[in-house]
Amino acid sequence: MDLSFLVRKNIQEITPYSSARDEFESTADVYLDANENPFENGVNRYPDPHHKNLLTRIAALKNIARENVILGNGSDEILDLVFRCFCNPGKDNIITTPPTYGMYKVLAKLNDVVCKEVLMTEDFSLDIEAILQAANENTKIIILCSPNNPSGNLLPASQVETLLERFKGIVLLDEAYIDFAGDFSFATRLMEFPNLFICQTLSKAWGMAGLRIGIGIASKEIIGFLQKIKPPYNINCLSLQKAEVLIQERQDFDTRLKLLLSERNRLKEALPAFSFVRKIYPSDANFLLVQFADADTMYQYLVDKGVVVRNRSTQPLCDNCLRITVGLPAENDMLLTALKNYKLEESTFY
Numbered sequence: 001m002d003l004s005f006l007v008r009k010n011i012q013e014i015t016p017y018s019s020a021r022d023e024f025e026s027t028a029d030v031y032l033d034a035n036e037n038p039f040e041n042g043v044n045r046y047p048d049p050h051h052k053n054l055l056t057r058i059a060a061l062k063n064i065a066r067e068n069v070i071l072g073n074g075s076d077e078i079l080d081l082v083f084r085c086f087c088n089p090g091k092d093n094i095i096t097t098p099p100t101y102g103m104y105k106v107l108a109k110l111n112d113v114v115c116k117e118v119l120m121t122e123d124f125s126l127d128i129e130a131i132l133q134a135a136n137e138n139t140k141i142i143i144l145c146s147p148n149n150p151s152g153n154l155l156p157a158s159q160v161e162t163l164l165e166r167f168k169g170i171v172l173l174d175e176a177y178i179d180f181a182g183d184f185s186f187a188t189r190l191m192e193f194p195n196l197f198i199c200q201t202l203s204k205a206w207g208m209a210g211l212r213i214g215i216g217i218a219s220k221e222i223i224g225f226l227q228k229i230k231p232p233y234n235i236n237c238l239s240l241q242k243a244e245v246l247i248q249e250r251q252d253f254d255t256r257l258k259l260l261l262s263e264r265n266r267l268k269e270a271l272p273a274f275s276f277v278r279k280i281y282p283s284d285a286n287f288l289l290v291q292f293a294d295a296d297t298m299y300q301y302l303v304d305k306g307v308v309v310r311n312r313s314t315q316p317l318c319d320n321c322l323r324i325t326v327g328l329p330a331e332n333d334m335l336l337t338a339l340k341n342y343k344l345e346e347s348t349f350y
């Protein structure tokens with residue numbers, strides 16, 4: 001299946017900017033080609049536009065070929081590149097499935113692309129028929145988020161497969177939280193689904209939100225188009241270096257991940273004891289979506305106690321819901337203590 005017909009004409013025809021570091025790739029004694037400042041301070045040279053070292057490490061980590069991977073300045077940049085590659089402004093549209101990550105709609109607006117919204121079902125799975133019905137010949141991308149933010153659940157794999165098979169455009173699967181979910185990534189299934197685009201990140205389980213490194217995973221052809229249009233020096237050299245170092249500390253990653261998962265479980269088991277907790281949704285991520293009797297009041301109460309969570313109660317299907325990130329054990333204790341005291345204050349004063 002050749003998907004290049006989906007790519008915007010101007011992108012197909014673009015000749016990428018060729019940077020000094022593109023044109024001369026081996027090592028020399030003296031670099032007088034990029035108008036850099038010659039005084040060494042650790043950052044006076046342009047970073048590697050191909051992110052070779054980090055890309056090699058990440059591809060190995062995910063067990064995918066390097067040619068199937070592109071790195072961006074956070075997943076936000078990867079998502080933006082996908083929009084720009086496939087969606088003609090003022091003409092094309094995408095489909096999202098609220099409640100989901102708010103950035104998709106913002107990026108659609110930014111690119112002058114209509115964002116059609118097809119609500120999830122009550123149990124936060126996909127309404128496949130409604131999604132396919134909403135798609136027309138100008139629908140270029142269906143964006144799915146699994147595990148989904150803010151609901152926390154993995155989407156049923158069979159539903160993702162159905163859309164990949166029946167939708168003739170790009171299925172963009174945002175797997176920002178996949179490391180918390182066990183072995184369910186679609187990243188090893190590129191050969192089965194040429195229209196699959198996966199987005200991952202170092203921001204969540206890998207603990208590098210401050211570095212801004214997003215990962216795009218797709219067919220060699222799609223990755224090739226994105227390489228052509230990405231800004232040449234999109235990841236700075238300090239981020240590249242630091243990410244390489246932190247990825248090598250694999251042991252820390254494993255123990256921390258384990259701890260976060262056991263803390264997620266501890267919160268999940270402690271929360272039902274509170275009379276004002278209505279429902280805890282199943283989570284495959286590092287947060288819990290929790291329905292309270294009165295989310296706005298609880299949100300404000302927690303803020304007053306110094307504990308900030310995310311109020312999602314205005315989102316569809318998230319009535320009275322707060323999204324609570326799993327923190328360190330002591331931080332989670334502070335949350336639980338605040339909730340305990342809420343009950344006390346309530347019975348004492350009201």
Ligand SMILES: *Cc1c(COP(=O)(O)O)cnc(C)c1O
Binds near residue numbers: 213
């Ligand atoms: C946090 C998050 C991301 C990560 O974005 P970065 O730009 O890589 O930090 C992507 N998608 C979803 C759904 C998220 O919640």
